[in-house]
Each structure stands twice: as structure tokens, then as C-alpha cells.
Amino acid sequence: MNKQRIVVVGNGMVGHKFIDNLIASDQSGQFEVITFSEEPRLAYDRVQLSKYFAGATAEDLALTNEDYYQAHGVNYVLSDKVERLDFINKEVITASGRREAYDKLVLATGSFPFVPPIPGNDQPHCLVYRTIEDLEAITKSAKQSQVGVVVGGGLLGLEAANALKQAGLSTHVVEFAPRLMAVQLDEGGGQLLRRKIEAMGVTVHTQKATTEIVAGEKCRYRMNFADGSHLETDMILFSAGIRPQDELARLCGLELGERGGIKVNNYCQTSEPDVYAIGECALWSGQIFGLVAPGYHMAKVALSHIMGGDEAFTGADMSTKLKLLGVDVASVGDAQGRTPNSKSYIYSNDVEDIYKRIVVSADGKRLLGAVMVGDAEAYGTLQQLCVNAMDLPADPNVLILPAVDGAAQLMGVDSLPDTAQICSCFDVSKGAICCAVQAGAQNMGELKASTLASTGCGGCSALVKQVMDAELTKLGVEVNNDICEHFAYSRQQLADIVRVKKIRSFSALLESHGTGHGCDVCKPAIGSILASFWNDYILEDDHIGLQDTNDIFLGNLQKDGTYSVVPRVAGGEITPEKLIVLGQVAKQFNLYTKITGGQRVDLFGAQLNDLPTIWQQLVDAGFETGHAYGKSVRTVKSCVGSTWCRYGVDDSVGLAIDIEDRYKGLRSPHKLKFAVSGCTRECAEAQSKDVGIIATEKGWNLYVCGNGGMRPRHADLFATDLDSDTLIRYIDRFLMFYVRTADRLQRTSVWLENLEGGLDYLKQVIIEDSLGLGAELEVEMQHVISRYQCEWKTTLSDPAKLKRFSHFINSDARDDNLVYVQERAQVRPAREQERISTVEVVEPALV
Amino acid sequence: MSVSWHVVCRSEAVIPGTGVCALVEGKQVAIFRTFKDRQLFALDNFDPIGRANVLSRGIQGSIGETLVVASPLYKQHFALATGLCLEEDVRIPVYEVREQHGLIEVAA
Ligand code: SRM
Ligand SMILES: Cc1cc2nc3c(=O)[nH]c(=O)nc-3n(C[C@H](O)[C@H](O)[C@H](O)COP(=O)(O)OP(=O)(O)OC[C@H]3O[C@@H](n4cnc5c(N)ncnc54)[C@H](O)[C@@H]3O)c2cc1C
Ligand code: SF4
Ligand code: FES
Numbered sequence: 038m039n040k041q042r043i044v045v046v047g048n049g050m051v052g053h054k055f056i057d058n059l060i061a062s063d064q065s066g067q068f069e070v071i072t073f074s075e076e077p078r079l080a081y082d083r084v085q086l087s088k089y090f091a092g093a094t095a096e097d098l099a100l101t102n103e104d105y106y107q108a109h110g111v112n113y114v115l116s117d118k119v120e121r122l123d124f125i126n127k128e129v130i131t132a133s134g135r136r137e138a139y140d141k142l143v144l145a146t147g148s149f150p151f152v153p154p155i156p157g158n159d160q161p162h163c164l165v166y167r168t169i170e171d172l173e174a175i176t177k178s179a180k181q182s183q184v185g186v187v188v189g190g191g192l193l194g195l196e197a198a199n200a201l202k203q204a205g206l207s208t209h210v211v212e213f214a215p216r217l218m219a220v221q222l223d224e225g226g227g228q229l230l231r232r233k234i235e236a237m238g239v240t241v242h243t244q245k246a247t248t249e250i251v252a253g254e255k256c257r258y259r260m261n262f263a264d265g266s267h268l269e270t271d272m273i274l275f276s277a278g279i280r281p282q283d284e285l286a287r288l289c290g291l292e293l294g295e296r297g298g299i300k301v302n303n304y305c306q307t308s309e310p311d312v313y314a315i316g317e318c319a320l321w322s323g324q325i326f327g328l329v330a331p332g333y334h335m336a337k338v339a340l341s342h343i344m345g346g347d348e349a350f351t352g353a354d355m356s357t358k359l360k361l362l363g364v365d366v367a368s369v370g371d372a373q374g375r376t377p378n379s380k381s382y383i384y385s386n387d388v389e390d391i392y393k394r395i396v397v398s399a400d401g402k403r404l405l406g407a408v409m410v411g412d413a414e415a416y417g418t419l420q421q422l423c424v425n426a427m428d429l430p431a432d433p434n435v436l437i438l439p440a441v442d443g444a445a446q447l448m449g450v451d452s453l454p455d456t457a458q459i460c461s462c463f464d465v466s467k468g469a470i471c472c473a474v475q476a477g478a479q480n481m482g483e484l485k486a487s488t489l490a491s492t493g494c495g496g497c498s499a500l501v502k503q504v505m506d507a508e509l510t511k512l513g514v515e516v517n518n519d520i521c522e523h524f525a526y527s528r529q530q531l532a533d534i535v536r537v538k539k540i541r542s543f544s545a546l547l548e549s550h551g552t553g554h555g556c557d558v559c560k561p562a563i564g565s566i567l568a569s570f571w572n573d574y575i576l577e578d579d580h581i582g583l584q585d586t587n588d589i590f591l592g593n594l595q596k597d598g599t600y601s602v603v604p605r606v607a608g609g610e611i612t613p614e615k616l617i618v619l620g621q622v623a624k625q626f627n628l629y630t631k632i633t634g635g636q637r638v639d640l641f642g643a644q645l646n647d648l649p650t651i652w653q654q655l656v657d658a659g660f661e662t663g664h665a666y667g668k669s670v671r672t673v674k675s676c677v678g679s680t681w682c683r684y685g686v687d688d689s690v691g692l693a694i695d696i697e698d699r700y701k702g703l704r705s706p707h708k709l710k711f712a713v714s715g716c717t718r719e720c721a722e723a724q725s726k727d728v729g730i731i732a733t734e735k736g737w738n739l740y741v742c743g744n745g746g747m748r749p750r751h752a753d754l755f756a757t758d759l760d761s762d763t764l765i766r767y768i769d770r771f772l773m774f775y776v777r778t779a780d781r782l783q784r785t786s787v788w789l790e791n792l793e794g795g796l797d798y799l800k801q802v803i804i805e806d807s808l809g810l811g812a813e814l815e816v817e818m819q820h821v822i823s824r825y826q827c828e829w830k831t832t833l834s835d836p837a838k839l840k841r842f843s844h845f846i847n848s849d850a851r852d853d854n855l856v857y858v859q860e861r862a863q864v865r866p867a868r869e870q871e872r873i874s875t876v877e878v879v880e881p882a883l884v
Numbered sequence: 885m886s887v888s889w890h891v892v893c894r895s896e897a898v899i900p901g902t903g904v905c906a907l908v909e910g911k912q913v914a915i916f917r918t919f920k921d922r923q924l925f926a927l928d929n930f931d932p933i934g935r936a937n938v939l940s941r942g943i944q945g946s947i948g949e950t951l952v953v954a955s956p957l958y959k960q961h962f963a964l965a966t967g968l969c970l971e972e973d974v975r976i977p978v979y980e981v982r983e984q985h986g987l988i989e990v991a992a
Contacts, residue, residue, distance in 0.1 A: 053968055092966035203975050256967070363973040522947070544919065554920055556945030557954035557961075582901025582919055586941040586956040598936035693929060844910075844937075846904040847892045852912075852937050854930070869935070 043343070044129055045072040046119045046140035047287065048360045050486045051144030051316030053080030053100050058340050060109045071112035073119050073129070076168060082331055084494060089172045098169070100524070104748060112606045113351055113818055122289040124309050141343050143310050144286065148234075148279040153188070157250030162257060162272040173812040175274065179204040180521060182271030184256050186210075188247065190217040194276035195361045198239050201274065202362070209240045209259070209268060215279075221368035225385060226408040231390040231607070233364045233411065242268065267483075281318045281325050283768060285527035294320040303474065313339040320548050325749045329493065330461040337464070338356045354424050354461060358416045358496035365413035367496075370397055370423045371406035376379040384437040386411075393437040396418065396838060397429060404429055404436075410414040417500035425457050450503045457498050464494025467504055474508040480524075481505070520557040520781060524551045528706065528781040531568045536777070541571060542579045551553040561585050562781040565668055568704035570817070572824040576831075576838055587666030590648060590842065591828050597855055598867045600648060602628065602640040603665035604655050605701060608693030608713075609636030618658040622651055629863045635672035635710070637663060641863060644851055649842050652829045661827040664702065668782075673697040674722065678715030678732070688734030689715035696730075699765070703772065706779040708789075710745075724752045727785040728768055733757070737764045741771060741799075744786035753789070753796050756804060766815065770803045773814040887980065887991040895986050898924070905940035908992040910948045913979050915988060916953060916964060924950075925964035929934035930957045934976050939952050939959035939976075945950065 043059070045052045053071060059065055074080075081098040089098065108480050114135065121130040128136050139484040150165035152158055155249060162178045165171055178183065185201040188193045190212030201208045210217070216227030217234070229239050246263040253259035256269040281298040283291075292300045292308035298320025305313045313337035316569040317327060325334065331353030338794030341348035352615070358367040374381050378399035385392050390409035398405055401580040403420040409415065415436060422429065422436075428710075430436070453459075455468035465488050481498075484493055484505055492499045493551050524546075526534070531546070540546050543563050547555055556564075564583030568575055575581075575588055587593050604619070619638050623630045626647050643651055652662075664670060675697050676682070678689030712723040714729045722745075723729030729740035735758040743752025781787040792799060801807040832838050844852045856867040892906035892915065902921030905912055906956040912929035929937045934957030941963075942953040947970060960971045967976040980991040 084964075089966040091965070199973065359972050523945075554918060554944065554946035554951060556947065556952070557959060559942040560943050560945065578899050578913040581899060582944065585943065586938070594933070594938070596936065598938045598957075598959070619921070632912075844905060845907045848898055850907055854937050 040067060040069040041140045041343075042138060043068055043070050043141045043143060045070065045143045045145060045314075045320075046129065047145040047147055047282075048072045048074035048076070048080050048115075049147045049316065050080055050083055050100065050115065050147060050329050051147070051336050052143070052455070054333050055143055055145060055315060056111055056837065057101070057671070058108075058336060060111070062344070064344055065109075069110070069112075070336055071114070073114050073117055074132060075116070075118040076170075077116045078169070079106065079113065080679040081117070081169065086166075086169075086172065087196050087200050089169065090176070094171050103720065106213050114601060119285060119335075122285060122286075122291075122312070124289065124312070126360075127311070130151075132452060139311075141313065142309075143339060144307070144312065144314040145316045146264075146285060146318045148281050148816060150327070150478040151278045151280045152275045153247070153277050155247050155250060158273075158275070159245050160250065160448040163250065163275065164272065165275050166193060166200075175200070175272075176204070178272045179206055181207055184209070184270045185272045186260065186268060187274045187276055187398055189276035189278065190214070190241065190243070191220060191278065192218060192357070192361070193274065194236070195273075196233075197276050199362045202237070202239055206272075209239070209242060209270065210234075211245050211247065211268065212241070212243045212263075214243065216310055217241065218366070218368075221372060221408070222366070222393060222410065222760060223373050223408050225383060226366075226368075226372075226410045229385075229390060229410045230361075230364060230366060233390055234362055237362055239362065242606075279317065279327055280327075281320065283318055286314070286318075294323065299323050300337075301350075303338075303351060304342040304347075305335050305350060306342065314341050321350060322352065324352075326355070328353075328355060329356070330336075330464065331355075333462070334464060346599050353459075354420070356416075356423070356461070357494075358413050358420075359494070365409070365411060367407070367409040367413035367419075368402070369407040369416070370422045372408045375404065377407050381752065395433060395437055397433055401433065402429055403427075404433070407437075411425055413501065417497065417503075421441055421453055421457055421459075421500070422591060427452070450507050452499070453504075459495040459504060460490040460493070462497075463489040463829070465490040465501075470501060470504045471508045474505055475512065478505070479514065480519075505576045521556055523547070523553045523555050523559050527776050528562055528566070531563060532569075532777055535563070535566050536570055539634055541573070543567070543583050556584075557698070559782075561588075564588070565648065565704050565706065565781075569821070572702075572704075574822045575828065579651065585667070590645060590661055591645065591666060591832065592648060593666050595866070597642075599642045599644055599855065600652055601665065602643050602648070603633070603654070603663040604660035605663040605697070606637035606672075606689050607697035607701075608673055610675070610690055610694060615658060615660065618655065618660075622654050626651055629865060633665075636674050636811075637672060639665070642857070642866070644855070645842050646849070649833060653833055656827070656830050656833060661701070662829040664787040664828075668705055668707050669702045670697070670703050670705070670711070672710060674710070674712035675725070676714050676720035678713075682715055684718060685715035685732070686734055687715055687737070689713040689721065689730075689732060691722075692730065692732075692737075696728075696768070699822060700768075700772065702828075703776075703821055705772070705776050707782050707784045708879060709772070709785070725749065726752060727860040728771070730764065736760050739764060739767060742789040744784050746784075748786075752787040755796075755800065765801055766811075767817040770811055770814045771799075771816050772800075773818050774802060774810070777814075782877055792829060806878060889989040889991050891987050891989050892921070893988050895983055896986055898988060902969070903940040903942065904938070908979075908990050911992055912937050913955075913990050913992060915981055915990065916940070916944055918944060918951060918964075921939075924929060924983060924988065925951070926968050926979040926982045927953070927962060927964065928976040930976065931957055931960075932976060933960050933969070934958050934974060975984060 054493040080100045118132045119129050120132050127136050134250040150167050185206040186209045187198045188211050189212045198210050217230050247260050249261050261267045261268050283299050286299045301314050301319045307314050316332035338348050338350040353411050356369040375397040381396050383394045394408045396406040407419045422545050457467045473487045478487050479657045491501045509866035560583040598882040623640050633639045633640050673693040675690045675693035679685030710720040710726045711728045712726045714721040714723045715732050725743045726744045729752045737759045738757045739755045743753045744750040856872045857864040858867045890908050898917040900917050914927050914929040916925045929939050936974040941956045944953050951964040967978040
């Protein structure tokens, strides 16, 4: 049987999609394909084009390659433009004179950037933004320019402006319309977007019609505007819209729209039945679709028709969500409220710079459109409501009001029909995602690979994940617990591996059980596991790269890059002499001083360069580090107890100090807090701590797994009337069992709630020793205790380690970005506003 | 344009898996060495999101194939090779860095 011959003119995103669909089809054997590209390379991802400025190469952007086409028998001709179509002999003729016959012809010629007919628009540094070659030209021109102008404030124009700004140019956007993104946004949204973009240093000029481009005085060019004003610039990027590439069709007599575009029917057939047009060159029902998703849909429809199917193209959803210059922008359906009798709800917040508007039908039952600028969280929900014509909640306000962050919950993914399109770039429905999950995809990576969902613009990723998680839960699958992409293990499994295999370094663990280079999730977690079991000095060269900056510099990083200093004050008991030292040190280094919620003193604003001197003075005065940084034992809070209090039944301060000294330095999955109260009045709030102890007439009551913080939980009574030795034994076992089995960043409260068997099981393990682990846990704890060292003391005695404590490796200079103001007789970091004025006053030359 | 190289420190000063900050021609440059293959990278030290000079103190790693450093303030990731932020639409300058005769040099 003779194969049918298909010629595809244009190997852009949509032309390639057509071919890719054909390759994947089970009828592919009946066809022979040849494609022509005017560009020097096969299809690449134009949507991600701007990544080229961020270092992506043509190869990174490629959607296919020659090997792939060859392997699948696809013929291709690069850098050769099709110049004529001969419908009588059914041939195409290229610029190089090549002729190819076709049975079916597919035009996928895309579009070209519209350059307004302004005199002077053809000079060397007047460019457009569509192909890799264009980007190369822009990069080259930017290197020789200081100022750049983008003509056109639409979606692509703003993307181009971002590229110029990243290239370090002083950037302007010149827009003819009265607002930015006039197609997608309404007046309010456009205004806010403008404010945000200007705040980032891009100057926006609206309602400017350029009349000519002439030689400039300060810059290369000068743009003269119709209103008499002008702007000087070194380069100009035109991004004033696209025009369908229909030249070929025009020459050869295919039917076109009045304003261009190759007319197609619902099967993407042109006026010649054997000729199809798809993508940005095609005009369907008077519309050109300038997005890739509708083009992909057309590719599918045309192929189906060629193969005898009857899938139809009936329009496309033009909703978009993007991050432009760091601003979230989204538009859904009839964003401008053009539908007759439609009504709008508007939420506008000038403080946080958020603007949202929804457009609903006259009867208030359907969502017709939406605009979001500054916060596009609700995009997925709104788009689904709109596309699926779902019922709106009785009060549609909740969809945009912040207080009830209701949108997502209001319309859980469960209420979506299976046919709901979740990813529009790749036309993936909710049903398809659920099927893929049922077929074994258990994480985003696998799901992306099997469905392609979320691999285009990425706008759908949150929704895709929700659908996936919901389906996994339905299947009874535990949602993936891998600590991160580098280790396919939970924290608990890693802890077991480290302990059982006696692994002592991150690199050894990565080599035996991981992949890649690790990251800021697995490194600190494994650093903490290693420290919990082996308690090596955490700043050994082997471990230092694993630690958060807090652990490396043994202080908590503050918002301006300085650190806090928190010496241990066990049990909250401190001598007057030591208090004086704290005061003296704070005064000498001008540190902000505050009593913490943990019964000790925090000194804030210490610079790296000063940390060693500060700590030297503190260590000399008998202080030790308080481990306020890191996941470790914080404080043991105490009440004054029997020593002074008339109700106290036992020495709570004494016990608190003993306990703090015993467990100080213990590293754990999350921080640990203790308290000891001298009687049932509970002034130390022991029942809100991980370990709480309350004195009774007959001994100590032990409480465990309490929590203050974000989700407070009362501690559970664990054992009563214990003598001190038993108390300590239980705490040893309890803590070690927690360290061994808890997840990363899981406080004891959450750990207990997730522990199978709950409190009873915990009691069996700790009190009755049901697992026979008791002795082992105690030995491990003893080992950790025996290796305790004050990390500051160790650090101070090692000149090599001290070298780190300098802002610069090659200079004693300090960070010149630190600015302080006085408040209530102490210093605090200047706020952004104060900082600007401070800098102006101090160094006027800088401004 | 001709680049000029500045010696900033001895090779051992940048322990694999960590970073340091150098002052080069008035600029704060964060220099990193990866722990697996000991490659050097240099980026601006200023975290444009946290607005503080702290990047040299971030944790290194990889996300997919991209080598990154996570800001110690709010944990956004910056690609070591390109300075591109993976979470936000920003990019920080990158500098050339090399090792010669046991010394680390930066071009700025
Ligand atoms: C300084 C202090 C506030 C104060 O001025 O009083 C403080 C300051 C911080 N707390 Fe706290 N917490 C302080 C007492 C508390 C308390 C009260 C207490 O301990 O009695 C709580 C509630 C009790 C509890 O933890 O159950 C508390 C609950 C938190 C939480 C929430 C924990 C939770 O389980 O929900 C965090 C966040 C976290 O750890 O992830 C946190 C985190 C922090 C961090 C580390 C935030 C950060 O990453 O920068 C702050 C660092 C301080 C610094 O730079 O030195 N802080 N924090 C207190 C230091 C106590 C100390 O001497 O060590
Ligand atoms: C910077 C940028 C950002 C974008 N961002 C998004 C986005 O975020 N979301 C989105 O949905 N869309 C986006 N788009 C639009 C998207 O890229 C287009 O919708 C898509 O590329 C259209 O595919 P196409 O195949 O129709 O056209 P194209 O990809 O332009 O392909 C047409 C190809 O045909 C070739 N050709 C034309 N005529 C001939 C001829 N006679 N002979 C041989 N070859 C010919 C052209 O050289 C070109 O290679 C963006 C576009 C750009 C430029
Ligand atoms: S409550 Fe919040 S702001 Fe206050 S110290 Fe704790 S973490 Fe910081
Ligand atoms: S909608 Fe663009 S990737 Fe899914």
C-alpha cells in the first residue's frame, strides 16, 4: 500500500506537535512526513525563550532533535523557506528550488512580530523578539547599550523589558494604549501592574505614539512622540503584537481573514480541503490564538481529521497566568467584563498591592472572567469555575477576599468533573491525571513524565499537585515521604541507615544511598542525624557545608545578616556578676538587649567580625553557648521552687539546672524545650513543653510532648511520683527514642500524634521496655553527654576556625549595608524607608 | 573588554561545600566550591530578596541538574552558574573565578 505523504510547512512549536502526535499514533506507519523550516534548527520552546538570557542554550530549549526525527522516519529540511504552493499538482516549492509532492499539506507557519511603520524603525539597534537569532542580536546590542526601550506593553513586551533590565540596561516601556497588558487586564489591574513594575525600576510611558526615530544626543537614538515629548535610548525592541504568517497562503490564493490569518473550519481545513492550517497562522471564527495551548489543540484536531476522525476545534480558553518581572498576573475568560449585563466584584488592596476582580453573569450563577495582579493564588480555582461553567458560591466575594482564604477549600478538587482540563498547555484533564496516578505515578516528576501536565507554562502546577494528592489519598497511598530529591528515604530511614551502617559523613551517605549534590533540606537534616548519633564537632571540614548558617556561626541569623548571641542560663538562674558581664558586653558592642521568653538574655545585632571577641569575653566569665541556633535543647525553664516559694514542694531550680546541664548540646529533629515547676500551681508552664516536670509530695510527675508555638498542645501525663534517677532514665530513653524515630522538623507533639499506638505505645517502649531498647537508648544518650563540648569554647581555641568569622575573606572591612537607628535607647535595623534617607544624609554623593 | 584578575585568598580557604565572601573592587563577591567535584563559582553576595549581604553563607546543593546555593535568609535558590533565582524572577550577577598556583582569583 502506498503511504500518504504529509508536508508540514514550519517546524515551530505547533508544527512539531503535529509531527510528534503523528509519531505517537498507532497509524503512523501509513504516513510519510516531511517538514520545512525557515529557521536553521528544529522546533524549540518559544514560550521559554527568555530563559536564553538566563543562560539556557539553544539545546536546552530544543523540543526535539535530528536523531529523534531520523529514528522515526521524519524527513526535515532546515533553513529553506517554502515559497510557493501548487494546489493543482499538489506540490510545495522552496526558496532553494526544491519540490515536494503532498497528499495532505499542513501549514504551521506561526506569526511574526509586528513592527509599527515608524520612520527610522529599520536601524541596526531596532530589534524584535521571536527567535533564538533575535535573542542573539538583542544580547549583542545590549552589550553596547546603556538605555533600552521596549515598544509595546503587552505580555511579550513586559517579558522583553525584564530581559533588558536583567542585562543591566536602564529600561523603558512605551505603550500606545492607556494601560499595560490592555488585552488581558482591566483598568485597575493595569494600573497596579504599572505601579509594581515602576517600583522595580522600569519606566512606563503609556499613551505614547512614536512618530519617528532619529539620531539622539545623549544616546544612540531619540524617539519622538505624537504629543511632542521624546525619549532617548540606545536600542529599541519592538513587541507591538504579532501578525499571522500568511504570506504563502496569500500568494497562492487561500482564503484569508480581512485582517490576515488563514481561514480554517472546525477541522482546521483551509479553503483547499487537502490543506490544513494550525497554530498562530490559522484564523478560526475570526480569531487568531496567540498562545501555544490552542495551537496544540489544533494540531490534534487536524491530525484526527487526516486520519478520518471527527474531533473538532471549537475555540479555546485564553486564560493566562504569568510572573512578569516578579509580579503575579493572571487573567481568566472575559476579564474586562464585556458580556452584556455582567457584574463585577473588585478587591483592591493598596497596602499589599493586590488587585482582583471577578466578572459574573447577570444571574450571579456563573463566573465569566477574572483579573488578578499581585496575588494569583486563586487562578486555578477561578479558571476551573469559568471553563467548566460550575455553580458559584452564594456569595462570590469569598473567591477574592483574603480573610476567608476560602477559594481553594470552597471548591476542593473533588468537586471538579473528570473532564475538567487541569493543564491547558498539554490538554490534560483531571481524569487523565487520576488515571496516571492509578497507573503508578506517585510524585510530580513521574506524573509530569507520564502526562506532560505542568511541563509547559507551569501555571497549573499547584492544581495538578492537589489532584494528584487527592487521588493518592483515595488510593490509600501514603503521600511520598522522601526527604528530598537526593534521598529516597524518610528522615527516620536515614537515621536508621546512619546508625546501623555506622556512616559518619554526608559524602559517604550520599555515595551509598543518594544522588546529586544534596540540598538545603537533606544536608542540615543529615548533619543533625550525624550529630545526634556521633556528636562530632559540627564545624569539622567534613560537616561544615551541611550546617545552616546559624550552626556555622553559632548564632541566629537576623534579617540584616547579623547574628544574635544567647548564652546559656541554665534554669534561668543567673548571678549578679554574670548579669553585669552581659550588660558590659552588650554595651561595648552596641547590641540590642532583650529578655527572651526562655528565661535568658538575647543580644542582637552582632557582626561576624565581632562574634569571637564577644564570646571570648562571655566564655571567660563562665558562660557557655545557649544553642539558641540549631535544632537542639533550648532552655529548661524553672519556677523559683521550694528554695524561696512558700508553696514549693521541691527544688525545681536545682532540677532544672541539672537537666539543662545534662542534655545541653543534644541535637534533635527539632528544638527541645523543658520546664520544671515546684508545685502544682505550675508557674514554669511545664505542661506546654516537650518535657515537663512538676514536683509532687512524693516525687516528680513527668509530662511529655507539649508544645507552645504555632499549634499549642498540652503535654500528656506520662508517669507519676518518680524519684530523680527513674525520672532521668525515662527522659534519656524518651529523648533518644524521639531522636531516632521522628521526622525532620517534627516537634515531639506532632511526633506523638503520628506515632502508631500513641501514648500507650510510648509508655510501653519507655517504661515497660517492650522493645528491649531501653539499655541501648541510655547508652547512646550517655555517649552524647560524654562528648559534650561548648561549641563556642572549641571554636575560640582553634585559630583556623576563627578565620571564618569575618565578613570578607580578604579584608577586615565590615558589611557596608548595615544601617541602624535608635529606638527606646537601643539600636535596631533601619527599615527600607529609613535606610534610604539615612544613606542620603550620610553619603549624598551616592545618590 | 579586558578583565583584570584579583587574588582573593588561598585555595584551602574555600572548603568544599562552603562559600566565602571577598571584597573585590568595592563589590561583595560570594565564592563557592562544590564538595563533590570541587568546582569554583562566584556570584554577587547580595540576596535581592532578603536584601542583605549573606549569600556566601548559604547551603549549596543541586536541584535537578542545576547547582545552586540557598539563601540563608528565606531559602530561595540561586543557580551557581548563572545567578538565576529558581523561585523568583530575579537574577544576580556572576563573576569569573579561577584557581592558579594555590590561589583563588576573581575577575570583576
Ligand atoms: C528570642 C525568642 C523570643 C523572645 O524575644 O523572647 C525567640 C526567638 C525566635 N524563635 Fe521562638 N523565641 C523564643 C521563645 C519561644 C517560645 C517560648 C518558650 O520557649 O518558652 C516559644 C513557644 C514554646 C514552644 O516552642 O513550644 C517559641 C516558639 C517558636 C517557634 C514555633 C515552634 C512550634 O513548635 O510551633 C519557632 C519556629 C520554629 O522553631 O520552627 C520559633 C523560632 C524562633 C526564631 C529562631 C526564629 C528565627 O528563625 O529567626 C527566633 C530566633 C531568635 C534569635 O535570633 O535569637 N520560636 N519561641 C525566645 C528565645 C527563647 C530562648 O531563650 O531560647
Ligand atoms: C517570547 C515569547 C514568549 C511566549 N510566551 C508564551 C506563553 O507564556 N504562553 C503561551 O501559550 N504562548 C507564549 N508564546 C506564544 C507561543 O510561542 C506561540 O503561540 C507558539 O510558538 C505558536 O506556535 P506555531 O508553531 O504556530 O508558530 P512558531 O512557533 O512561530 O513556528 C512557526 C515556524 O514556521 C516557520 N516558517 C514560517 N513560514 C515558513 C515558510 N514559508 N517556510 C518554512 N518555515 C516557515 C517559522 O520560521 C517558525 O519556525 C510566546 C511567544 C514568544 C515569542
Ligand atoms: S514570635 Fe515570631 S517574631 Fe517573635 S521571636 Fe518568635 S519567631 Fe520571632
Ligand atoms: S497549563 Fe501550562 S503547563 Fe499546565
